[in-house]
Amino acid sequence: xxxxxxxxxxxxxxxxxxxxxxxxxxxxxxxxxxxxxxxxxxxxxxxxxxxxxxxxxxxxxxxxxxxxxxxxxxxxxxxxxxxxxxxxxxxxxxxxxxxxxxxxxxxxxxxxxxxxxxxxxxxxxxxxxxxxxxxxxxxxxxxxxxxxxxxxxxxxxxxxxxxxxxxxxxxxxxxxxxxxxxxxxxxxxxxxxxxxxxxxxxxxxxxxxxxxxxxxxxxxxxxxxxxxxxxxxxxxxxxxxxxxxxxxxxxxxxxxxxxxxxxxxxxxxxxxxxxxxxxxxxxxxxxxxxxxxxxxxxxxxxxxxxxxxxxxxxx
Amino acid sequence: xxxxxxxxxxxxxxxxxxxxxxxxxxxxxxxxxxxxxxxxxxxxxxxxxxxxxxxxxxxxxxxxxxxxxxxxxxxxxxxxxxxxxxxxxxxxxxxxxxxxxxxxxxxxxxxxxxxxxxxxxxxxxxxxxxxxxxxxxxxxxxxxxxxxxxxxxxxxxxxxxxxxxxxxxxxxxxxxxxxxxxxxxxxxxxxxxxxxxxxxxxxxxxxxxxxxxxxxxxxxxxxxxxxxxxxxxxxxxxxxxxxxxxxxxxxxxxxxxxxxxxxxxxxxxxxxxxxxxxxxxxxxxxxxxxxxxxxxxxx
Ligand SMILES: Nc1ncnc2c1ncn2[C@@H]1O[C@H](COP(=O)(O)OP(=O)(O)OP(=O)(O)O)[C@@H](O)[C@H]1O
Ligand SMILES: [Mg+2]
Numbered sequence: 001x002x003x004x005x006x007x008x009x010x011x012x013x014x015x016x017x018x019x020x021x022x023x024x025x026x027x028x029x030x031x032x033x034x035x036x037x038x039x040x041x042x043x044x045x046x047x048x049x050x051x052x053x054x055x056x057x058x059x060x061x062x063x064x065x066x067x068x069x070x071x072x073x074x075x076x077x078x079x080x081x082x083x084x085x086x087x088x089x090x091x092x093x094x095x096x097x098x099x100x101x102x103x104x105x106x107x108x109x110x111x112x113x114x115x116x117x118x119x120x121x122x123x124x125x126x127x128x129x130x131x132x133x134x135x136x137x138x139x140x141x142x143x144x145x146x147x148x149x150x151x152x153x154x155x156x157x158x159x160x161x162x163x164x165x166x167x168x169x170x171x172x173x174x175x176x177x178x179x180x181x182x183x184x185x186x187x188x189x190x191x192x193x194x195x196x197x198x199x200x201x202x203x204x205x206x207x208x209x210x211x212x213x214x215x216x217x218x219x220x221x222x223x224x225x226x227x228x229x230x231x232x233x234x235x236x237x238x239x240x241x242x243x244x245x246x247x248x249x250x251x252x253x254x255x256x257x258x259x260x261x262x263x264x265x266x267x268x269x270x271x272x273x274x275x276x277x278x279x280x281x282x283x284x285x286x287x288x289x290x291x292x293x294x295x296x297x298x299x300x301x302x303x304x305x306x307x308x309x310x311x312x313x314x315x
Numbered sequence: 316x317x318x319x320x321x322x323x324x325x326x327x328x329x330x331x332x333x334x335x336x337x338x339x340x341x342x343x344x345x346x347x348x349x350x351x352x353x354x355x356x357x358x359x360x361x362x363x364x365x366x367x368x369x370x371x372x373x374x375x376x377x378x379x380x381x382x383x384x385x386x387x388x389x390x391x392x393x394x395x396x397x398x399x400x401x402x403x404x405x406x407x408x409x410x411x412x413x414x415x416x417x418x419x420x421x422x423x424x425x426x427x428x429x430x431x432x433x434x435x436x437x438x439x440x441x442x443x444x445x446x447x448x449x450x451x452x453x454x455x456x457x458x459x460x461x462x463x464x465x466x467x468x469x470x471x472x473x474x475x476x477x478x479x480x481x482x483x484x485x486x487x488x489x490x491x492x493x494x495x496x497x498x499x500x501x502x503x504x505x506x507x508x509x510x511x512x513x514x515x516x517x518x519x520x521x522x523x524x525x526x527x528x529x530x531x532x533x534x535x536x537x538x539x540x541x542x543x544x545x546x547x548x549x550x551x552x553x554x555x556x557x558x559x560x561x562x563x564x565x566x567x568x569x570x571x572x573x574x575x576x577x578x579x580x581x582x583x584x585x586x587x588x589x590x591x592x593x594x595x596x597x598x599x600x601x602x603x604x605x606x607x608x609x610x611x612x613x614x
Contacts, residue, residue: 052414056610073610074416082414088407092328104320105415153416 003030005157005188011060013046020046022212028190033183035199036192038209044192048159052082081150085161087142091135098134099152106153120148140171160191176202232295233266238288247285251278321425339440346444350376373451378547380445385543392430392470396477397494398487399426405487419607423600427474434470438463462546465585469539472592475599482603502538509534528571532587542588
């Protein structure tokens with residue numbers, strides 16, 4: 001069995017009048033690249049900041065490699081590399097000095113730092129900019145430098161908040177290659193984006209977050225399969241509601257039925273074919289159907305929304 | 316011992332190139348210029364009057380220099396520390412520090428050390444100029460050592476205030492304004508309070524105020540100017556002459572102090588205020604650390 005790298009238990013963060021994260025439970029196994037997808041304001045950054053130990057949750061707990069971050073924050077921080085969705089650079093430092101500074105902040109032995117910085121710059125393909133001042137780098141370079149910074153203490157677990165935002169297609173490919181390289185080094189990665197398509201290519205699993213709730217979790221295939229195998233119907237009948245419910249409950253594909261103010265809500269295991277069968281059965285049993293509406297589940301609508309933005313043009 | 320990474324980075328970047336060297340040269344030249352003008356103004360550079368050299372002049376020159384440095388300390392240290400944390404926040408580098416293995420306390424201490432280091436640099440750079448006064452006589456090495464110690468304690472306190480406000484206020488400008496206002500109140504407020512106290516007492520008793528040393532201490536201990544008074548003309552008096560203003564107060568206080576008994580006998584104004592500085596700095600650092608810590612521990 002694989003080791004669980006990160007686990008959140010009922011993680012909740014409330015700002016004055018917004019519930020940014022709502023009882024979020026998730027698990028990321030060691031070695032996974034976990035994609036965290038959600039629209040703007042869904043709560044991705046908030047969740048990641050809590051896991052990185054930068055924000056105290058209103059309630060709930062986070063365990064990294066089995067350790068509760070509120071109990072031993074410094075010990076956990078040694079395991080985590082965090083790259084926020086902004087750069088944060090000093091204008092009077094050179095690229096190597098920048099990395100040396102964070103190496104010192106991480107308490108890394110001075111003698112080791114030189115070789116470490118060289119190898120990291122190579123990994124993020126910035127060796128040629130070694131002696132440049134940080135604020136003269138291009139956006140993509142800064143982003144890669146920040147990635148190098150988050151790797152300086154060789155953390156097991158990386159939290160990357162929209163690492164590809166604002167990059168051109170070539171830089172995106174480059175970033176993707178670097179991430180794949182990190183994955184082969186055995187790092188566990190939590191990466192966020194509001195574009196599902198972008199993550200589906202590199203992630204081993206995906207979590208979809210909407211209004212602070214994790215509404216689906218699994219591999220991209222699992223999630224789309226789950227959607228194609230379940231649906232919801234809203235049925236209205238002229239009279240004889242009880243009879244209709246009885247008929248519906250006899251159909252094997254139907255998982256649950258409930259009625260509220262004259263409308264029958266039906267959970268179905270299946271899609272269009274099954275819907276047609278259900279309608280046929282109702283009509284055959286002499287039930288007068290007034291309306292018969294397949295419903296989009298919230299997962300489905302969010303999924304569509306995230307997939308639509310699939311071809312770049314974010315931010 | 317590992318050097319605080321924040322101090323290390325600051326020294327590396329600030330002392331890079333010629334900028335800081337030029338600044339220090341300007342500063343020393345300024346001090347020397349003040350001294351020169353003072354001596355020239357008193358006709359002491361005139362070869363004729365040099366024969367009738369008045370050691371009191373050297374003491375006065377010393378007073379002017381240390382007053383200038385004291386004022387400079389109150390301007391420069393807050394300028395560095397009042398933006399220390401808030402500028403990291405504005406530059407979005409604060410989070411990057413807080414996710415490292417460096418605890419919040421070390422970050423706060425690093426910021427304080429940076430300002431102390433700069434103060435030390437300026438003080439040490441000024442020693443040759445003070446040395447000129449020293450050469451004329453009247454002031455001992457022990458006096459200068461005590462003065463440096465007091466200035467360091469004061470710098471520590473002022474720096475802690477700056478860092479504290481920089482931590483609790485999100486924006487640089489708010490932090491700067493609040494820090495200067497606070498320091499102004501701490502420095503001059505106690506004197507104002509003391510004057511009001513004396514006036515009320517005189518009004519009520521209908522007689523002249525007859526103070527004891529502890530009356531002064533009771534009111535003035537938070538003000539760094541109270542501590543600084545110890546060094547103005549110092550207790551190495553005896554040169555006579557007319558002393559007005561701070562020198563007068565200094566004399567009075569030292570006289571009252573001499574009349575004290577027990578442990579109070581040793582509680583010179585600079586020691587009283589120095590102790591206050593240490594204790595409040597520690598408290599301020601504690602609260603700054605608490606405020607900076609992102610995940611506040613539930614007790
Ligand atoms: N400091 C704050 N104070 C008040 N509300 C906040 C704060 N930070 C975030 N929020 C709110 O919390 C919600 C979640 O924000 P969050 O930044 O986590 O979203 P996100 O998924 O990262 O969005 P994006 O894709 O735009 O980065 C939003 O409604 C936001 O307005
Ligand atoms: Mg975000």
